Amino acid sequence: MLSRVADSLYWMSRNIERAENNARVLGVQLIQMLEASSEETLARHDWETVLEICGSVEDFNRMYPKMSTNHLIDYLAFAENNPNSILSCIKYARENARTTRDSIPTDLFEVWNNLYLETTEMKISEGSLRDIQQFLNRVKIAALTSHGIVDSMMTRGVPYRFFNVAKWLERGEKTARILNVLNDRSTADREKADGTNYYYWRSALQLVNGYEEYLKQYPPRMNEKDILTFLISDFSFPRSIQYCMDHIRESVISLEGGRVSHYSWRIYAALDLMIDEFDERKISSLKDEGISAFLDDFQNKCNDIGRIFSETYYLVEPSKTT
């Protein structure tokens, strides 16, 4: 497969996943905002949390005069100059699908072409949460439909593996980011009344859509260590970091026909190093103040894997060491 096409497939997939994740995060947040309306301080903090998960507080402050619900929604969902806004993700996913049309199922292109066409003509009345939730839902359904198309229609060949590697990288990174941001918040609020922590860790589960699955395995206490273990090292929850990394590794093995060659050993090494870190014991032995550093380190490693993967398959020009 052409490197350029592989690159486009990779970014198509990442943007599909990003659109879905950001839509979920924003959707969860909008509902929480209603519930938490009495605890105003909490709600304002929450918005910053969401900004950090799906974009950047700095960018936001540069683009808007003040923090308001409408500005936040605009920034996260619609802003053209925010490359991570949901509309931008839809646009990139569709553009990349367009340049890879000859390698992906026609249905997959059509899902994103339709969503793109619909959203460019979409009218959302200002402040209408109903309209926004409808839009977010539409995005989630499109992403889920894509997974269905890919799963049921694509040959397990190179394009399929690239699509999946990108999806899991994006997803793993997002989970790491959510944990990182919420952990910072929770640490900052640790002195405050009980229940605040509880609130953050429950959020973490909701933001990755893992609340229900968590309750099936753990008692309904929002125990920090349990939640970290679940979201980081659970082998079967499809949004845990462990699960994502395992599947990236599996895909690389398939791409390489089970062999390790001179050009692919680095990606194996990076994945092995990463997987080594998620030992359940390691997580439970972490001290409170160690968690933050652990999550930081972890997010960096995720980024490294993305970079090494791209270099291995010539998706980007290799970074030059100076």
Added chain:
Amino acid sequence: MFKPYQSDRNFDEMLEKDGSTRAHYQDFHKVMDQFSESELREKHETAQLSFLRQGITFTVYNDNVGTERTMPFDFIPIIMPPETWTMIEKGMKQRVEALNMFLDDIYHNAEIVKDGVVPREFVEQNPYYLKKQVTGIDVPLKNHIFLAGIDLIRDQEGTYRVLEDNLRNPSGMSYVYQNRYVMRQVYPEFFNRHSIHSLEHQLSHMHEAVLDHCPINCLHEPRAVLLTPGMYNSAYYDHVFLAQQMGIELVEGRDLHVRDNIVYVKTIRGMQRVDIIYRRIDDDFLDPQVFNKDSALGVPGLMSAYKKGNVSFLNGVGNGVADDKAMYAFVPEMIRYYLKEDPIIPNVDTYFMRNIEQRKWALENLDQLVVKNVGASGGYDMLIGPHATNEEIDRFRKKIEEEPHQYIAQPTIQLSRAPAFQDGRFYPCHVDLRVFVMRGKKTNVLPGGLSRVALKEGSLVVNSSQGGGGKDTWVLKGGEDNHAEQSS
């Protein structure tokens, strides 16, 4: 609903002069009459939407801002009786054969010029004649024209005439397929009454024809790619479609790399050799070392790989000399010269503005003529005398006097018409037909072709960039009974 109209000035594809339906349209007409107006409107909308959903769009640029548009589709097809098609098919093969011999000739010994059939100045002064770059190159199969798109019109009498040859990068083949596809999806009712030539297998013939152009130094299974300028090109969908259907890779200039006169493509497994390039970028952008230095679309070194016989290009380089509007006038002579045959399908009469007498006559009759810039395409820089204002005519008079060699004039032909259904009503529109000729070891003509229709009422311009639309084109099967076998 459909009301027949009198058609005495123009030939009508569907109706006789008195408004009665032509024999080969009668079955179609019967089925059409069974639809109510609201049904037709609904189907019309479904059809337009289907193009948008599938992303079958072209990009139009206005002040550098590109907008994606679909080509409007009209459901009333152009139907062709079998004997008409047989004649067109023969005429097309003949014409493209002669044009190819011409190209091979002028890039070798230029016998046709020595024999005085085509004046030397017309070749030598032609900006698309790449004497220095191309002369002496032996292309595989001696074939310079892998794909030709020949535009045909019908005059008042219904005689088919060639309007234009496109030998560089004719586009639109994907539309032929998509028009048929949408027609089958949205108007299936029409198909069980007709037996028409299918478009299946044509693309596998085309693929075969691509692979026939194995460069001389290629001793392995050749690898073919389609080189596109990218998704912002107006014909991008055409490129995607053809690459996909032929199962060859769609590449951009930045994917290719030339090393030691061998062309490679960058893959996730490293560099791999490329042998045949069906390129959809113009000569001028192909290789910045030889042509336009600023071209970011092309690949440095392509031309030297081509000269060494390490790679072949489809279509050949330098074809523009044969399809420009001035050379057009000599094609009937080329057919006589190379093939010793009379042209099966005639040209439209053409006057050269560089010729003093012809120019003098034309300048006096501009209001009755069509004037074209020999270097322009897509309906740009063109005067349609009978529809023009006095100011426009004066502007063209100046242009012709300033640069006479740039212009030709042709009599205004009453282009044939066919009914169209748009915005809930029927009205007659001018049509033309682009026929696609594919050449490898064998020559194959795509049955039918792309019927283009000028949907602006009264307009003569069928180009999609200027409001033209498309129609499905049916070639009816076989001799004695041209109605469907299945018809009840």
